[in-house]
Amino acid sequence: MPWVQLHIQSDREHAELLEELLLEAGAEAVSMEDSEDTPLYEPERGTTPLWDSTRVTGLFQGEADLESVRSQVSEAWHAATQTHLESIETELLEDREWERAWMDDFRPERFGDRLWICPSWQEPPDPEAVNLVLDPGLAFGSGTHPTTRLCLEWLDQADVRGLDLIDYGCGSGILGLAALKLGARHMVGVDNDPQALDASRDNAQRNGISDEALDLYLPEEQPSQDCSLMLANILAQPLLSLAPTLAAQVRPGGRIVLSGILSTQANSISDRYARWFSMESPTEQEGWVCITGTRYTD
Ligand SMILES: C[S@@+](CC[C@H](N)C(=O)[O-])C[C@H]1O[C@@H](n2cnc3c(N)ncnc32)[C@H](O)[C@@H]1O
Incomplete structure (x- = not known):
């Protein structure tokens, strides 16, 4: 089954909020990446990395309705911060062995x-x-x-x-x-x-x-x-x-x-x-x- 990742660029204050919004919108997993040089990983339970510039990534099943995910995340973001999300990047993943x-x-x-x-x-x-x-x-x-x-x-x-x-x-x-x-x-x-x-x-x-x-x-x-x-x-x-x-x-x-x-x-x-x-x-x-x-x- 193909999977899709949504990447959102964030600063350290807002990374956790984005994580929450992505999970609410149905992400199977959320990971964070230091935009500088630290590799992608899934945060340990109960911990959140705090880099100045963080890329927050939500993993969704291929058949997810991405348009509705995007608008749900954007609207919730706007409600919480009174600002607009600058960009949500989409990446289609090849089938991966460690998933299904x-x-x-x-x-x-x-x-x-x-x-x-x-x-x-x-x-x-x-x-x-x-x-x-x-x-x-x-x-x-x-x-x-x-x-x-x-x-x-x-x-x-x-x-x-x-x-x-x-x-x-x-x-x-x-x-x-x-x-x-x-x-x-x-x-x-x-x-x-x-x-x-x-x-x-x-x-x-x-x-x-x-x-x-x-x-x-x-x-x-x-x-x-x-x-x-x-x-x-x-x-x-x-x-x-x-x-x-x-x-x-x-x-x-x-x-x-x-x-x-x-x-x-x-x-x-x-x-x-x-x-x-x-x-x-x-x-x-x-x-x-x-x-x-x-x-x-x-
Ligand atoms: C290649 S899979 C093997 C799964 C299964 N035992 C098999 O033989 O098919 C490796 C497993 O090791 C776990 N793993 C990787 N590094 C580990 C570590 N340092 N400590 C404990 N588990 C680890 C991974 O989460 C993954 O489930």
Whole structure:
């Protein structure tokens, strides 16, 4: 599905007002960008960046009535400030993987011998298989991306029965929930995107997974804990900086599964984690790799 962004230039006093007006007009998300040189990001919950010159951007579904959005925002702005909004720029976005673009490609798919990921709006083709029924919502993780697929195929051939695991960067919850379906005992999902935690919770319920089998945290709220299996499909850069954090959460003898890594980045990831783990050779699909390791026991 295409998405449209409306950009409005603002000064620091009015950025929050614009955020409010865009949300009232139906924006799915609002982000702010320093017009000078700081990259675009979504403000953390409860915080607002205060740059002198800020570009406020509202994200709308492609079918939104932009003319009515524009006039609603302009009129509310005029009512609040007695001035006219100078310009609202429109930008049509290409389909993006981390939104709902995956839906077109998302069909029931088998990973390895036993595991199927099935969209929640279709019947599982093999009711006897290990089926994870999934709606990723706005979170990443439907299994169509090679980084997810590599992890799912690893899980299918592993014996995860009885394990407690952490799915770091859980997105839709796909990896950790698949592990639970394959017999793991408990999952901790961690993600810095609150929408991912919501999607993981919904997907757990969809699959009849009990509340006791699942805990979900933002990284800063995660209690100190460890596990026997760490799954982390994030990009290489966060994996490099998170290495001590992730390593500290894996018990001696426990396994780590790292993905989201381009094949050209494999060596630097293996080298970094080799301090704590005996690292194995990467598996590769379409230029992406998954690297596993076993935590040293001493
Ligand atoms: C590539 S997606 C993987 C989603 C899912 N686990 C899968 O395998 O398809 C990466 C996820 O990691 C989250 N993420 C990125 N950086 C993070 C960080 N530093 N701490 C926690 N989560 C992070 C993102 O919000 C996103 O949901």
